[in-house]
Amino acid sequence: MEPSIANVAASTLAITTGAVLQASTGLGAGLVVVPLLALISLDLVPGPVIFASMALSSVMAYAGRRHIAWTHLDKVVWGLGAGMFVGILGLSLLPPSRIGLVLGALILIAAVVSVLGVAVRLTSRSALVAGLLSGFMGTVAAIGAPVLALLYQHEEPNALRGTLALLYLVSSIGMLVLLHAAGRFTWHDVMLGGYLIPGFVIGYLLSGPVARVLDRGYSRMAVLAISSISGLALILKSLS
Numbered sequence: 559m560e561p562s563i564a565n566v567a568a569s570t571l572a573i574t575t576g577a578v579l580q581a582s583t584g585l586g587a588g589l590v591v592v593p594l595l596a597l598i599s600l601d602l603v604p605g606p607v608i609f610a611s612m613a614l615s616s617v618m619a620y621a622g623r624r625h626i627a628w629t630h631l632d633k634v635v636w637g638l639g640a641g642m643f644v645g646i647l648g649l650s651l652l653p654p655s656r657i658g659l660v661l662g663a664l665i666l667i668a669a670v671v672s673v674l675g676v677a678v679r680l681t682s683r684s685a686l687v688a689g690l691l692s693g694f695m696g697t698v699a700a701i702g703a704p705v706l707a708l709l710y711q712h713e714e715p716n717a718l719r720g721t722l723a724l725l726y727l728v729s730s731i732g733m734l735v736l737l738h739a740a741g742r743f744t745w746h747d748v749m750l751g752g753y754l755i756p757g758f759v760i761g762y763l764l765s766g767p768v769a770r771v772l773d774r775g776y777s778r779m780a781v782l783a784i785s786s787i788s789g790l791a792l793i794l795k796s797l798s
Contacts, residue, residue, distance in 0.1 A: 568598050570757040577761020588701040593665050593788030600657055604700035605743035608730050609751030614758040615726040622720020627713055630685035637689020638729045645697025646736045662792035664699040669785045671704050678708050697733050
């Protein structure tokens with residue numbers, strides 16, 4: 559993708575929208591950001607958006623460091639690592655022409671998982687499985703957050719935010735290292751990610767005031783509608 563004014567503006571708007579909607583719905587911004595960025599250019603996912611998101615997750619992890627829930631966290635990290643390796647293997651075997659198809663399918667799966675709101679108990683086994691699924695989906699499509707959110711959904715809000723932010727940061731670093739080793743994250747991707755960072759900053763600054771205005775019911779429906787429509791559009795675009 560060429561970093562034209564139009565592309566940068568559209569990408570920034572997509573990321574800002576996702577960050578603001580996350581504050582009012584509790585759903586991961588990736589459900590909105592990733593499919594919209596993929597429609598702008600597949601070059602923006604997964605590497606550039608993962609790199610850009612670290613600006614937000616690092617700040618949130620530091621702010622919530624005293625509230626991190628350490629129970630079974632090591633199992634989640636082990637699962638993340640295994641899932642990342644599986645994801646890299648999948649990317650290496652996946653033809654470029656089918657990336658959009660896989661992205662669209664994973665986005666729809668993530669949306670369904672969020673709608674179902676499955677009750678998950680935090681055990682060593684569930685932590686390992688959640689980490690595995692999140693690592694795979696995060697590496698392939700940059701949307702591993704919904705699985706981890708389900709795992710920690712019963713935690714106190716501060717613990718939820720701090721723990722997820724730390725996991726996002728750790729997993730992002732691991733994913734970028736593996737993507738780079740597989741030739742899927744280069745200096746060009748770093749540059750593209752740099753263009754995406756302002757969107758996360760703007761979204762973070764706007765999220766508080768906007769979240770108090772947005773109706774939770776409607777905004778949650780908006781996230782699921784945007785992500786589902788965008789996922790279907792990616793699938794149709796790949797099949798055409």
